[in-house]
Amino acid sequence: MSVKILEMKNFIIPVAIGTLIIGAGSCTKNFLDLKPLDRLSEATYFNTPDQFKYATNDFYEKMISWEPVDGSSIYDFMDFGSDISAFVGDAAQVKYGRGAVNVPLDDKYWVNPYAYIRSINIILKKADAYSGKKEDIKQYVAAAKFFRAWHYFFLLKRFGGVPIVTTVPDIEGEELKAPRNSRYEVIDFILADLKEAIAGLPTEQAIPTSEKGHVSKWAAEAFKARVLLYEATWRKYTGTSTDFKGSGGAAADQVNQFLTEAISLAKDVMQNGGYKLWNYNSNTAIANRSNFYLFCIDGSGGNPAGLDKTTNSEFILKSMYDINLRPGGINLSHTVQNQGLPNRKMMDMYLCTDGLPVNKSGLFKGYKNVSKEYQNRDYRLLSYVLGNKKAPDSGTITLDGKVGYTNFKLSAYNYPTYRTSNQESQDYPQIRLAEVYLIYAEALMEKNGFISDADLNSSINQLRARAGVAPLTNALVTNNGLNMLDEIRRERTVELYGECFRYDDLKRWGIAEHELNQSVCGMVVGGASYETEFKVASKVDPTVDSATGKYIVRNYEKTAGSGDGETVVSTVYGGLKAILIDDAANRNFRRQHYLYPLPLRQIQLNPNLVQNNDY
Amino acid sequence: MKRLALFSILATVLSVSMIDCSKKGGEEYDELYDTTNMVGAVKYIDTLPPGTPLIHPGGLNVTEDFDRIKAALVANNKDITAGYNKLKANSHADSTYTPSPVVKLIRGGSSREEPEPDNYSKAFNDAAAAYQLxxxxxxxxRTGYANKAVQILNAWASTCTQLSGDPNVFLAAGFYGYQFALAGELMRDYSGWAPADFQAYQQWMLKVFYTMNHSFLVNHNGACIDHYWANWDLGNIASVMAIGILTDNRTMYNEAVNYFQRGAGNGNIRKAIYYVHKDAGLAQIQESGRDQGHATLVTALLATICEIAYHQGDDFYGFNDNMVLKASEYTAKYNVAYEDVPFQQYPYRDCDTTIMQTEISDYQRGTVRPMYTMIYNHYVKRRGLKAAPYTERGVNASYPEGGGGDYGPNSGGFDQLGFGTLLYSR
Structure with missing residues (x-):
């Protein structure tokens, strides 16, 4: 597989077309009807299959990834400020996680997808009118359908039901006054588009090396499985509670049907897609940190083993980057290192190597010094939190206002030497095999209330094997009082940390307000009854906590000496004092926030749009 | 508008001519600016007649402060000990420090005005070292520290002959002017500083720095009055004030006092603090809509000027119903507590164009400068005025405060002298 950016020179064509559409001046009607002779235009284009290909190439960069497109920012989707994040600074997602959402005048995440959908609809219209062999453009029509489904799913996740537009409205188009479709109609529409996309797209194996990066049938199947699981669980747990006033309901109970299809699609991708987890743990230079290096593959210097992008067959659909042709263009490493920090909940979520959680495993070493909690743990804890670095030694961390944990997932390796800010050029994983495994296991569990060891082994136990964690089995669950569904969800949370899934998962599981409204905590500091590097028993009165020189208590307090910088967290050692990063009192995420408000300007332009509940 | 413009010109003239006035002021209603941000009548601060001696040592830190600090260290006071350890750990506060004075101090180099590159990091490092020592x-x-401090100051006075650079040279004139002057003020009663050397040092500050400071406050480098953001004026006001004290020049000190309350530029305290959100007890900085690096800089400089003036008997902290405290609360609420603050739209009148800022800038939000402890202890401890919840959070978050060298190698970490936990805890 060669690193080749999708014929970037051709991206200008749709732009030129778009410019022409908008650029109508105040001239006579006849003049407006003339075709421009000196440049490409919609009227003279779309006569050859290549022209459809070039036009659809533009859609790839409209998926949100590193590089901002039309004002988008990947940071608006990462897990910052969620229930597993220690970052409470300045980010839109932090406000969202606290339920501080105001109705905006405009929202680029409404306007942009509709603009992209319009471009797609133009191409589909041209495809209908295409006089050549339809078979020659089948792949591009299918890709257009895939991307239309992609953007409607994006809109659905953010706003719920939205108006479905399949045409190319002019400025007086009826479509502009259309009411919202229900989420059920939108889902049916997405699934129909994806069905056609799957039918028309080539397999990955059939995509020639020079065309790599184009969407395959497997990518469409995997994406459809994502949509199906999302919607099935949303309906199961969140139900109609977020439907806007006047919304229609589901024509039928599709939950089982959705889960069944998600399972079979995921299985097809797993068995026939030819994708493989990127597991170079045994390479001494990678040293069990595949889960870190996977996300920094970028030329031969993206990891100490010299493994380049040709080694990655885990990403099923990716946004492609290249240091020369398309660098990331954002301050990625710095941002994820500062804002991607895990909190207490996340640190404790990683399993011990015996497959058991920290409150059940005899392998867990506790919190007495800062090196302990890294021992006998999931390689993903080491990979994400430490990158390629070793666990902190006892005595090396001073709590002086910082979290005390780090994050390197999604950062460039060897930053800022090998790649400096804005130059990070690793591919962005839109869909990767790990997620398909997670979909498969979760959908099976949701559908049957049971999953066999064989199915676990063919799916998420592959992820656990790469992470050095004992397999999840029915015996492990039974013998240790675990809950299979919780363990599958844990696996998803751990594997996909920072990859823009957490908020959506909390919402489709119907637990967002419960999880997001807890106090956000940091390092365990203990006290007289559980001495750590940060707090010990006072020499004067052994029942009293005394901070050590490694802990500047005031740096965490609102009022000095009040103790308001700490709270008690529940651990296997009983309630222990931990740093309080964000008090539950600051957090007010409610059911209304499962969906974002429609931007006011859209409602002003189209009074038939009903606002989401309680905004 | 016409009246405003007229008054601006008048104020510029006054800011120069008023240096000869004494005992002017008293209770007056403000006519200079939009009065919507006023809290009752503004009481201007009187100035004393030329020739009235200044109080020495009279910079940021006075004898009473050192008595308190020494007693607290003996008593093993936790906070002041923590602050002191922070000072001792700073590589600048070391008697083996080597100064690097330059003949031509350049900020804004590699430019049309000054082809040679910047070298101002030598000045801010050495000024910080002299102050800390x-x-x-x-x-x-221990005289080892005193001798080293004096060596640094003498080295600069005997080496450096001019400031140079593009307009940024006026930042150097302001920031390093006030810092060198305050370091000198601390050392003026050291018996080991030869009188001739001390006088040479005073003359150096007057010739190399004050002339630039005065020029900037009068002419603003030839620009329209609102072109330069508040921190430019404030650095130069602080420098004029500190050099006035160092050289025992009441007229010069009065120039700073008068400009700070009546000057035409953005360093006027009521322009630097652009808008008081009365109901919220918060006050917006002129640079709040620009970025938080500069908004926090303005806050630090305001506090610096207030603290110096307070030691000369002039209470700018209390000016206009404690507006500096409200500015600190505003800055800390946004940058430390990460809470929302109200924003009054600000028209930045950059000569021929006006840029309307409609929201606070989140750029550099969370900038840390060692400044809140000075402010908090004045209002809450020294004056016992009122609680300052957000400033207090700033105090806690930055505890123990360091100084130049503790906040990165770049100039921003040296813009203020710091060490508030040690110097101002009460």
């Missing part, structure tokens, strides 16, 4: 001498009494 002076503190150690005052607290510990």
């Amino acid at each position: 002076a503190l150690r001498w005052k607290i510990e009494g």
Whole structure:
């Protein structure tokens, strides 16, 4: 597989077309009807299959990834400020996680997808009118359908039901006054588009090396499985509670049907897609940190083993980057290192190597010094939190206002030497095999209330094997009082940390307000009854906590000496004092926030749009 | 508008001519600016007649402060000990420090005005070192520190002959002017500083720095009055004030006092603090809509000027119903507590164009400068006025405060002298 950016020179064509559409001046009607002779235009284009290909190439960069497109920012989707994040600074997602959402005048995440959908609809219209062999453009029509489904799913996740537009409205188009479709109609529409996309797209194996990066049938199947699981669980747990006033309901109970299809699609991708987890743990230079290096593959210097992008067959659909042709263009490493920090909940979520959680495993070493909690743990804890670095030694961390944990997932390796800010050029994983495994296991569990060891082994136990964690089995669950569904969800949370899934998962599981409204905590500091590097028993009165020189208590307090910088967290050692990063009192995420408000300007332009509940 | 413009010109003239006035002021209603941000009548601060001696040592830190600090260290006071350890750990506060004075101090180099590259990091490092060593001498009494501080100051006075650069040279004139002057003020009563050297140092500050400071406050480098953001004026006001004290020049000190309350530029305290959100007890900085690096800089400089003036008997902290405290609360609420603050739209009148800022800038939000402890302890401890919840959070978050060298190698970490936990805890 060669690193080749999708014929970037051709991206200008749709732009030129778009410019022409908008650029109508105040001239006579006849003049407006003339075709421009000196440049490409919609009227003279779309006569050859290549022209459809070039036009659809533009859609790839409209998926949100590193590089901002039309004002988008990947940071608006990462897990910052969620229930597993220690970052409470300045980010839109932090406000969202606290339920501080105001109705905006405009929202680029409404306007942009509709603009992209319009471009797609133009191409589909041209495809209908295409006089050549339809078979020659089948792949591009299918890709257009895939991307239309992609953007409607994006809109659905953010706003719920939205108006479905399949045409190319002019400025007086009826479509502009259309009411919202229900989420059920939108889902049916997405699934129909994806069905056609799957039918028309080539397999990955059939995509020639020079065309790599184009969407395959497997990518469409995997994406459809994502949509199906999302919607099935949303309906199961969140139900109609977020439907806007006047919304229609589901024509039928599709939950089982959705889960069944998600399972079979995921299985097809797993068995026939030819994708493989990127597991170079045994390479001494990678040293069990595949889960870190996977996300920094970028030329031969993206990891100490010299493994380049040709080694990655885990990403099923990716946004492609290249240091020369398309660098990331954002301050990625710095941002994820500062804002991607895990909190207490996340640190404790990683399993011990015996497959058991920290409150059940005899392998867990506790919190007495800062090196302990890294021992006998999931390689993903080491990979994400430490990158390629070793666990902190006892005595090396001073709590002086910082979290005390780090994050390197999604950062460039060897930053800022090998790649400096804005130059990070690793591919962005839109869909990767790990997620398909997670979909498969979760959908099976949701559908049957049971999953066999064989199915676990063919799916998420592959992820656990790469992470050095004992397999999840029915015996492990039974013998240790675990809950299979919780363990599958844990696996998803751990594997996909920072990859823009957490908020959506909390919402489709119907637990967002419960999880997001807890106090956000940091390092365990203990006290007289559980001495750590940060707090010990006072020499004067052994029942009293005394901070050590490694802990500047005031740096965490609102009022000095009040103790308001700490709270008690529940651990296997009983309630222990931990740093309080964000008090539950600051957090007010409610059911209304499962969906974002429609931007006011859209409602002003189209009074038939009903606002989401309680905004 | 016409009246405003007229008054601006008048104020510029006044800011120069008024240096000869004495005992002017008293209770007056403000006519200079939009009065919507006023809290009752503004009481201007009177100035004393030329020739009235200044109080020495009278910079940021005075004898009473060092008495308190020494007693607290003996008593093993936790906070002041933590602050002191922070000072001792700073590589600048070391008697083996080597100064690097330059003949031509350049900020804004590699430019049309000055082809040679910048070298101002030498000035801010050496000024920080001189100040920190002076503190150690005052607290510990060991002459090794005093000798090193004096060596640094003498080296600069005998080497450096001019400031140069594009307009940024006026930042150097302001920031390093006030810092060198305050370090000198701390050392003026050291018997080991030869009188001739001290006088040479005073003359150096007057010739190399004050002339630039005065020029900037009068002419603003030839620009329209609102072109330069508040921190430019404030650095130069602080420098004029500190050099006035160092050289025992009441007229010069009065120039700073008058400009700070009546000047035409953005360093006027009521322009630097652009808008008081009365109901919220918060006050917006002129640079709040620009970025938080500069908004926090303005807050630090305001506090610096207030603290210096307070030691001369002039209470700018209390000016206009404690507006500096409200500015600190505003800055800390946004940058420390990460809470929303109200924003009054600000028209930045950059000569021929006006840029309307409609929201606070989140750029550099969370910038840390060692400044809140000075402010908090004045209002809450020294004056017992009122609680300052957000400033207090700033105090806690930055505890123990360091100084130049503790906040990165770049100039921003040296814009303020710092060490508030040690110097201002009460």
